[in-house]
Amino acid sequence: MHIRYLSLTNFRNYARLELALPERPLLLYGANAQGKTSLLEAIYLLATGSSPLTSLDRQLIRWNAEAEGLPYARVWAEVAHRARRYEIEIALERKALSNGTVRMHKTIRIDRVRKRRTDLAGRLNAVLFMPQDVEIVSGSPAVRRHYLDAALCQVDAAYCTALERYTEALRQRNAVLRHLRDEGGDPAQLAPFEEILARQGVIVAHGRRELVAALSHYAGHIHRQLTGELEWLRLEYRPNFDPAAPPWLKYQMELGLHYSGPPPGVTDEELVEAFRQTLVRRRKEEIARGTTLTGPHRDEMRFIAGSPALGIHEVDLGMYGSRGQQRTAVLALKLAELA
């Protein structure tokens, strides 16, 4: 899979760029503020539908394009994948509404046909490594969940749909929880959302578990090479909810011991039911807190490393890793994603 041609209009600091790309590794170099990062950002945008640097699409439009009265940005690429070729286009438009507010309008087209964001999955796969990515190791669990979700959504449209439905049901259930806390009412109205959370949550957890296992395998390998066989690295997925985990296992997980998933023989149906029952069981506590406490939205992934040569057996890099170790781990992770 490679980009044959890239065209940018009013994107970041590019008024116009028309660039044919060869099918081989590229090195971009130049002085500051020449658009090296913006070029990478454009590619990532085409792969995922959103920028890795900002959640405000408005910022992607070249700043004096607005002054010139053309608040419009367009990113277009021709992608070759095996024998196939297709075009991906994302257009951003600033629209002023009659009531005075301004709204950003994003249009995604594949081969000139309008598509939804989830349709981008698997079209163009990109791995981006930026200085701030060290946050994946050292930052909050939300950063790691976001990283896993973004990686999975690029390739797996079913995961993306499940995650969207899960997130929506979570938002609704939390609204009901707050309502019940503040005004009272029938707790049974939580049930429809619990069903969706359980069903989609199991899909989400399953996707993440498989990805972490695969990443751990490759990243461990790469990490050994990067450190000249001096250190090892392992990724651990720590689901917030694991119905199959007996209490002793949960205790072990808290101690940081390795855990690879539910025991074999447990069906998805049983997992869904167990998850649903847990949600029902914790209703009272969750109404008091006004938020859902169980589920993949509270999952965690940890980076565990050791360097036998230095006599360090096992250490959690997020908590105890040096900056250098954290950077090496992220690099290994990103390279693993390529694999």
Next chain:
Amino acid sequence: MSTAPAAVTRLIEAFAQLPGIGHKTAARLTFFLLRNRLDLAVHLAEALRELKERTRFCSICYNITEEDPCPICSDPGRDHSLICVVEEPLDMLAIEQVGTYKGVYHVLHGVLAPSEGIFVENLRISELLTRVRSGGVREVILATNPTGEGDWTASYLVHQLRPLGVRVTRLGRGLPMGGDLEYADVVTLTRALEGREEM
């Protein structure tokens, strides 16, 4: 519009609050009424007043009606053991137009949308449950829209109705008539496959 007389501005602003009508259309309607023969405006005014004065909710099905109970609920020719649950009165009219449904209705006046502040208590759900509990109901057909909100509402109702010992069904979902498989979206096709029927 500040130069227009207050009576004109007032009507424009009133029209502009209606769904699907912006300021321009509101102004156009107002000036049309102004220029038109007097009796249209008077006729409209009367109709509007009667709309609020003469209509109320049916105390059984919560449909909009002039007499209570509504003509459907008081029709002995209809099957009162079969209740079709709809979101809005308009949905009921749509089913009535089919002409083949012989049961009665229950209008919820909305759907569950917690993030927008609409909860079970804001809908005519407890009234439906009371109605079913009081007996004589054999089947409840859930005819909420195939949207997220419609699905949540139906899902809640199923949980509440099943223990009452009535049959609970839902409108079939899937492909539209005259449609084409290759143009159907993924969600619709998934639903159509899930809801397939034995032939």
